[in-house]
Every structure is written in structure tokens, then in C-alpha cells.
Amino acid sequence: MNLRSPKAPAASQHNRRAFTLIELMIAIVIILILLGLLIPAIGAVRLRAQQANVRTEISNLEAAITSFKADFGMDPPSSITLYEAASGWSGDQRSKSLIRKMWPQFNFMLDRDINNNGDLTEVFQLNAGECLVFFLGGVWDNTNTAPNGFSKNPANPFAIATGGTNRQGPYFEFDAGRFIDTDTDLVMEYKDSFPSQQKPYLYFSSYDGRGYRVTSEVTGTGMTDVYRQGEDPTTTPPTNDVPFKAKSYQIISPGADFQYGTGGIYNPDKNFPANRTVEADNITNFVNGSLK
Secondary structure, three states, X not given: OOOOOOOOOOHHHHHHHHHHHHHHHHHHHHHHXXXXXXXXXXXXXXXXXXXXXXHHHHHHHHHHHHHHHHHXXXXXXXXXXXXXXXHHHHHOHHHHHHHHHHOOOOOOOOOOOOOOOOOOOOEEEEOHHHHHHHHHHEOEOOOOOOEOEEXXXXXXXXXXXXXXXXXXXXXXXXXXXXXXXXOOOOOOEEEOOOOOOOOEOEEEEOOOOOOOOHHHHHEOOOEOOOEEEXXXXXXXXXXXXXXXXXXXXXXXXXXXXXOOOOOEEEOOOOOOOHHHHHHHHOEEOOOOOEOO
């Protein structure tokens, strides 16, 4: 009788081991294919979630602006100059007029240390994103750690304090980790919640329908115009093209690509031309989700 060595595998065992190896290779290939399909889908879901978070935050900023307007009778301006020295106001009637509308009893004869650094001669030129932070947050507290609203002293609303109930605002709860100073002028702007965002929200006021100040307020922010309603996004809008939110304001996030684009005519039914494709992921207060 021939006895098979217990160490010698049967033919079926040879075949079974080879088949298992092939199965493993096939399984790996299938997994790689599935990952190739799933990763873009997961990325798209994550992007939509991030866009939804920013759109929700813009809605919260709108609610904060509504509260500000209830207290001060106007939407925040999107450009203004603030003077610590009383003498500065005399040469800037526009900024003085805006302050008087918000605080009719404002004392323009008072020197004030707006940023609490001991220097009473500084001048702060607030642009679009800076106005959003300043008017919704207020002056910073005396530890310079957070916006602390405005004093209820009608003659000196920029008085600094640690807190207390004698304040108006802040109107929005800012995340301290998302402040940014893009022009290094010590006046803060605010980034949206996209990871690694590099640009702040832009805010442009129509001054209650009197008109957006494109030349003096939009130009220089990275855009050349506010968004306007029209048919052909390749054209330069004439002055009579109606802006979106013509009687209130526009808030604009640059989206996940950190680029605003130029602005101008926007038509949701037409694609942006090649030189404006970076605007497709912009998020605003006049479109749900991104522009495209």
C-alpha cells in the first residue's frame, strides 16, 4: 500500500491556495475601483456640507445686520473712516454724517483711544470686510481679546469696557480663530468656515437703496463690481443694470477656491465665461448655495 506523506499537500489543496490568491487580487482591484468612485463622491458631499455651513453663517450675519439696523436705523456702511483725534472729523463730512445717523449725540470734540493702545492720533479706514466686523462686533474689550459691542453712552459709543450690561451688541458671535487682517492695518476682517480659507467675507451696502459705491468701495477688494442682474455675463454692466439686493446689501464668500472673481452680471441660467469661472463657487446672500 502506498501511503501519502502527511507533509505532501493534495492536488485540491494546491488548487485551493492558488484560487485564494487570485480571489485576493481581484478583491484588491475591486476595492481600488470602489475607492476611485467613492473618494470623489465623499469629497462632493463634504464640499456641499461646507457650503451649507457658510450659507447658514451668511444667514446669521443677515440676522445680525437686521438687529443692528433695529438699534441704529440703518444697515452698517461698507466704508467709513474713524478718527481718534477730534480734529480729524472736521475734514471728513461723509464719515461724520454716517456716525451722526447712527449716534445722533456723538461727541466729535472728544479725543478717544478706539483700539486702547495709548495713541490718540490714529486713523482707521474701514473697508467692506472690516465694516462687517466692526459694526456687528463693536470695539474690542480692554484686554483686546474679543469684540465687545458699543457703549450705551450716546456721546461716546466707542468707549472700551470689559463687559457689562451697558453695551449694545455684539450682534454676531465671531469665532476668534477666523479673524484676519489682510491689509495689515490692525483692523480685523472675518473668514468663512472653509478649511484654510485665505480671504474674508466681503460686505457691500447699497445705503438703503441709494446705490452701491463701486468705484470707492468695491474696487480694491479683489472685485470690480457688485453682482447685477442681466442676461449676458460676458458683458460689462452699464450703470442701469439692477444689482442683486438693490435696496440692502451683498455679502460674498470667495468659496473653497479662495477667489472672488470680478463680479458683474450674474445669470443663474448661464455659465460664467472662461475668465470668470472662479466665481462659480462663491456663496452670497442672494443665492441658495454656490453661484453655480
